[in-house]
Amino acid sequence: MLTAVVALLLAAPQAPYYAAEPAAAPAKSQLVAGELLWRCAGDGCFAGKSDGRPVVDCQAFVRTVGRVKSFAVAGAPLPADQLEKCNARAR
Known part of the structure; x- marks a missing residue:
């Protein structure tokens, strides 16, 4: 029984750590940016x-998607100065 519970927990998808709201809709539903797979x-x-x-x-x-309206880390918004620094690298 314990083995089945552990297997279910390991198979469950992880909650997202990053959340971004692009200024324009991305062309793809999945993309790789840096070392991350984004959905x-x-x-x-x-x-x-x-x-x-x-x-x-x-x-x-x-750099992959373009400017973002917001970017959150573990549910907390990226500070305004860091968001500005981030958007400065937009394609």
Whole structure:
């Protein structure tokens, strides 16, 4: 019984660590930016945690997708100065 519970927990998808709201809808529902796999639906994109700093992961994302309206890390919005720094790297 315990083995089955552990297997279910390991198979469950992880909650997204990053959430981004691109200024324009991305062309693809899945994309790779930096070392992260992003999944996009509606007006938001989501990715798991990486070993990088959040602003660096944001910059990789905007180089692929373009400017973002918002970027959140573990549910907390990226500070305005870091969001500005991130968007400065947009394609």
